[in-house]
Amino acid sequence: MFQIVRKQEMAKGTIIRFDINAPKIAKKVKAGQFVIIRVNDTGERIPLTVADKDEFAGTIALIFQVVGKSTALMRSLNEGDLIKDVVGPLGKAAETEKIGTVIMVGGGTGVAILHHVAKAFKEAGNYVIGIIGAQTKEMLILQNEMEHICDELVITSDDGSIGEMGFVTGPLAKYMGERHDIKLVYAIGPIIMMKNVAKLTEKSKLPTMVSLNPIMIDGTGMCGGCRVKVNNETMFCCVDGPDFDGHKVDFDELQNRNSLYLQDEKDSLLFSIK
Amino acid sequence: MLNQDVKYLKFKSYLNIYCPHCNNTLNVESKEEKSVNFKAIYKKQEIDLSLSPYLDVFDIQASINIEPDHLVDDLICPHCNTSLINKDVKCGECESPVGEVTIFAATKLLPFYLCTKQGCEWHGLTKRDERRIKLKIPRQAMPEQDQKLRVHNHQEVPYGYTSELALLEAGRCLQCKNPQCVLGCPVNIDIPAFIALVAEEKFNEAAKKIKETNVLPAVCGRVCPQESQCEEKCIVGHKDEPVAIGRLERFVADFERKMELVEIPVIKKDTNKKIAVVGSGPAGLTLAADMRQKGYGVTIFEALHETGGVLTYGIPEFRLPKSIVQFEINYLKEIGVRFELNHVIGNVLTVDELLEHFDAVFVGVGAGLPKFMNLPNESLGNIFSSNEYLTRMNLMKAYKFPEYDTPKPKGNKVVVIGGGNVAMDCARTAIRTGSAEVTIVYRRSRHELPARGEEVHHTEEEGVKFRLLTNPIKYLGTDHNTVKGLECIQMELGEPDESGRRRPVPIENSEFTIECDMAIVAIGTGPNPIIFQSTPDMELNKWGYIHTDPDTLETTKEFVYAGGDIVTGSATVIEAMGAGRIAANAIHAKLSKPKKKAKKK
Numbered sequence A: 001m002f003q004i005v006r007k008q009e010m011a012k013g014t015i016i017r018f019d020i021n022a023p024k025i026a027k028k029v030k031a032g033q034f035v036i037i038r039v040n041d042t043g044e045r046i047p048l049t050v051a052d053k054d055e056f057a058g059t060i061a062l063i064f065q066v067v068g069k070s071t072a073l074m075r076s077l078n079e080g081d082l083i084k085d086v087v088g089p090l091g092k093a094a095e096t097e098k099i100g101t102v103i104m105v106g107g108g109t110g111v112a113i114l115h116h117v118a119k120a121f122k123e124a125g126n127y128v129i130g131i132i133g134a135q136t137k138e139m140l141i142l143q144n145e146m147e148h149i150c151d152e153l154v155i156t157s158d159d160g161s162i163g164e165m166g167f168v169t170g171p172l173a174k175y176m177g178e179r180h181d182i183k184l185v186y187a188i189g190p191i192i193m194m195k196n197v198a199k200l201t202e203k204s205k206l207p208t209m210v211s212l213n214p215i216m217i218d219g220t221g222m223c224g225g226c227r228v229k230v231n232n233e234t235m236f237c238c239v240d241g242p243d244f245d246g247h248k249v250d251f252d253e254l255q256n257r258n259s260l261y262l263q264d265e266k267d268s269l270l271f272s273i274k
Numbered sequence B: 001m002l003n004q005d006v007k008y009l010k011f012k013s014y015l016n017i018y019c020p021h022c023n024n025t026l027n028v029e030s031k032e033e034k035s036v037n038f039k040a041i042y043k044k045q046e047i048d049l050s051l052s053p054y055l056d057v058f059d060i061q062a063s064i065n066i067e068p069d070h071l072v073d074d075l076i077c078p079h080c081n082t083s084l085i086n087k088d089v090k091c092g093e094c095e096s097p098v099g100e101v102t103i104f105a106a107t108k109l110l111p112f113y114l115c116t117k118q119g120c121e122w123h124g125l126t127k128r129d130e131r132r133i134k135l136k137i138p139r140q141a142m143p144e145q146d147q148k149l150r151v152h153n154h155q156e157v158p159y160g161y162t163s164e165l166a167l168l169e170a171g172r173c174l175q176c177k178n179p180q181c182v183l184g185c186p187v188n189i190d191i192p193a194f195i196a197l198v199a200e201e202k203f204n205e206a207a208k209k210i211k212e213t214n215v216l217p218a219v220c221g222r223v224c225p226q227e228s229q230c231e232e233k234c235i236v237g238h239k240d241e242p243v244a245i246g247r248l249e250r251f252v253a254d255f256e257r258k259m260e261l262v263e264i265p266v267i268k269k270d271t272n273k274k275i276a277v278v279g280s281g282p283a284g285l286t287l288a289a290d291m292r293q294k295g296y297g298v299t300i301f302e303a304l305h306e307t308g309g310v311l312t313y314g315i316p317e318f319r320l321p322k323s324i325v326q327f328e329i330n331y332l333k334e335i336g337v338r339f340e341l342n343h344v345i346g347n348v349l350t351v352d353e354l355l356e357h358f359d360a361v362f363v364g365v366g367a368g369l370p371k372f373m374n375l376p377n378e379s380l381g382n383i384f385s386s387n388e389y390l391t392r393m394n395l396m397k398a399y400k401f402p403e404y405d406t407p408k409p410k411g412n413k414v415v416v417i418g419g420g421n422v423a424m425d426c427a428r429t430a431i432r433t434g435s436a437e438v439t440i441v442y443r444r445s446r447h448e449l450p451a452r453g454e455e456v457h458h459t460e461e462e463g464v465k466f467r468l469l470t471n472p473i474k475y476l477g478t479d480h481n482t483v484k485g486l487e488c489i490q491m492e493l494g495e496p497d498e499s500g501r502r503r504p505v506p507i508e509n510s511e512f513t514i515e516c517d518m519a520i521v522a523i524g525t526g527p528n529p530i531i532f533q534s535t536p537d538m539e540l541n542k543w544g545y546i547h548t549d550p551d552t553l554e555t556t557k558e559f560v561y562a563g564g565d566i567v568t569g570s571a572t573v574i575e576a577m578g579a580g581r582i583a584a585n586a587i588h589a590k591l592s593k594p595k596k597k598a599k600k601k
Helices: A023-028 A069-075 A110-123 A143-149 A169-178 A191-203 A251-258 A262-273 B127-136 B163-170 B180-184 B191-199 B203-211 B217-223 B245-258 B282-293 B322-334 B351-357 B386-395 B421-432 B453-461 B573-592 B594-600
Strands: A002-010 A015-021 A034-038 A046-054 A059-065 A085-090 A101-107 A127-134 A152-157 A182-188 A208-211 A227-230 A233-236 A243-245 B002-006 B027-029 B034-042 B045-054 B057-062 B074-076 B085-090 B097-105 B108-115 B274-278 B297-301 B338-340 B360-363 B383-385 B413-417 B437-441 B465-467 B470-477 B483-496 B502-515 B518-521 B560-562
Touching (some): A002 A059, A023 A046, A023 A059, A034 A059, A046 A069, A046 A085, A046 A110, A069 A262, A101 A169, A110 A208, A127 A143, A143 A152, A152 A169, A169 A191, A182 A191, A191 A251, A227 A251, B163 B245, B180 B191, B191 B203, B191 B245, B203 B245, B217 B245, B217 B322, B217 B573, B274 B351, B282 B360, B383 B386, B386 B421, B413 B421, B421 B453, B421 B518, B470 B502, B560 B573
Parallel strands (some): A101 A127, A101 A182, B297 B338, B360 B560, B383 B518, B413 B518, B437 B465
Antiparallel strands (some): A015 A059, A034 A046, A034 A085, A046 A059, A208 A243, A227 A233, B002 B057, B027 B034, B034 B045, B034 B074, B470 B483
């Protein structure tokens, strides 16, 4: 059993941060790696990328958006409550050695993961430019943390309520035009955002990494549910990823596979309300 | 009336006894007891004889005292008054005349002989007759759930033998002097010895006998491919069907469990040495039990949230009830084995870190990475690996969705690719969860199907269709990117390949499409890379599995052992258990040498 030591609501309660007591995982987890949690005996296994860790306190931070039954159930938990299973760290860590200037692009809940990777890039001595976006001002998360980490930070919102109006690809294109020392773009967010970032950087052959979030059961390479096409090869996101070369990922296929259980999620939510 | 013990009959199960002349039953049942009644002539007097079954002997009750070693002159049927004496047969023990009756043995009527000598230890058959009668007993079928009923539930299909059926089946064993069956068993269970104990109705002792070499008999009795192991070698099987060793194994294990006769063994003095086991599947469980009994402290690390490995996530409830798996695991807990769930070794702890705290590490992680065929459109929705499908259904209990949160894969017309046990499990799970039409596609012929015969039989009974000699070439998708069909090509058998099986070759222009809205790929698994990534000094063989010394199962990394599917590739539960035993003995041998230990430090 794993205890929730801190709970924080963000973005009008639609995004939640848990700090969970898991010393063994906190000691090992690196940026980009994920854990799988199962809230109770009837629960699903939910993959969540670790957003931060505190090795000394022995905690890991998980940030998730409330979308379906399981995440709604998680929101109902409070500080001091116990989570049945947390397994990890899983997946490969992001490669964050010193390479020069990197642009970190994040959208929505993806900023949670991005901030952990950005931190690792910064600690390795890179010049970190951050571009983070959200639908509205209220939905933007981790603004302060990103400001603290990034050497430069640009914020966008779909409705212009904070920062520049528009998508993250706007400022990214501008940077690509202005600066020629960019070594890497790291994009984490909704599939459509990562797809558009990859499309943009592909023209100038700017290396781009994306972090994928397919449907997963065990997270240890056993089920093959998380298979994605990368460079026309079938890869398992949980053991080969979750970070891949954005120019080689088949995003459409990922989008299709991720929408397979939408109806089931609705059914499940309805069932639990009943 | 006097009671005198006479062992006329050895097999209690031949309870239904008939007169061979008038076919009336000689059995008499009253509230108090069951008995078999005869008339007899003793010292020219007509007397009544009554045999009643009591434990493993028959009591004889006669209306006058029969002196020991005296013969009754005649045995007579009380219904037709005909003499039952058969002059052609003599008692195998004392050569006295015998009376012939007919016994009802499960499905057949057989002659049976009763010695007329009072106190004769032999039951009236010559050795040869006994063998003949044994060979006449047909292989006993297990009672099982009705095929129409069982497709609507997830309960186990066979109910298992009753004690009567087990006695009959045990009676078929010839007790060979050079038992071949033992050689066919990967852990060399003393099969004739345990069957002899079953025949003597010592079911508990029989279970203990098996447990000397096999810690999971209830599991093995259910999932071992006996027909290609012990039962393949059975001498009875040369002329008739072999003795149902697996069913008997299952029976005694179930008997022991249900009667609460499982004993917690006394652990030898602790050695103060500790073993880490990676993976709680059959190999790891066997090794853990063995090492614990040798006095080692054992900790099992399991990546999933449930113990049991393939026994839990892979094999469905209707073939191996999870309560049995958990019972066996509880037994390990009771003897002091520790379990650490949710530990992916390689990530949260590396093998090197384990070696800092443990004296040896056993890697039994199985071959968990699913294989795909890399056909066009394989990433369409509703195409699952068998691992995903079964994990969802068994481990996550998706068949109880939405009570359990994991969504259930849904399909009305389901295609399962593959011919092994896993393919059968997937097909039968689909049938049970509401799929109307399930088809198994396999590229070789029926003869080559790698699944257990019993599983194939059950699968067919439950209405699954088989498309044999059929190879998939392409998936077809709907506009919503889910699968709508599987394009296949017809095959024929050509020349034998290196595995000795005839290689299937495609027949030109024989393509056709099977309509489906769900497809499950059950074509095997490969090695999972997680543990290798952090353990580069553990060498792999050319197939990508761990390279081990075949005698000790030690890897190229000292004090690290490996066994089961991660060494051999996909194999059986019992072979993994055999590997666990070999490694346990090797680790014990190595750690018992004090010098080696000192060298390590």
